[in-house]
Amino acid sequence: MADKPAPHVIAREDWAETPGEWHGEVQGFGGEVSLIFVRAEPGKGPRLHSHPYPETFIVRAGRALYTIGEQEIEAGPGQILVVPAGVPHKFRCLGPELLESIDIHASERFITDWLE
Template sequence: MTAEISENVEGRDIGSGVSIIRERTDVDGSGPRLHQHPYAETFVVIRGRARFTIGAAEREGGAGDVLVVPADTPHKFAVIGPETYEAVHIHESDHFITEWLE
């Protein structure tokens, strides 16, 4: 089993207008609870799969997929194992702003 690895970089710390989360895990079902941001978030899935809830829609994302969550849209995802999920989450803000909804 791969340990959960999550690296956060806020753009303001490096002179960028975007912030990123690099995530890697093979823990089936892991992922953040429902939340939203006042800016768009883009998920670039490098490998593995996850089930995304974006507003009222559910979608599976896998290697090579790019999913965009519009600003102020509730969303969450859960890793679908046993493959390792690896992705880059791009926040269109120079710092993270998260409103947890559950």
């Protein structure tokens, strides 16, 4: 029987940019994915961009307006959105509370083509 690979574990203090806040990133987690832990204020979010791999958004708290291709989708806690590879997308926090999400990039490193 072949040995199973060990699980990958990263402590919060190793990815959080500010202790106690849900904000930071990890590239190459498990050698297969990269993660962004978003904490966005109302009206804030990244400008239009795309990736050559899929990106998955898991909304933890707050609300955001996601533009994915030609669609606009308002999402809140517990919703999951998947953006196919190559599709332009962006989001902005709608407020009044902060947006917290986990953004999963299906790549060992971030590759972003900024479109605006």
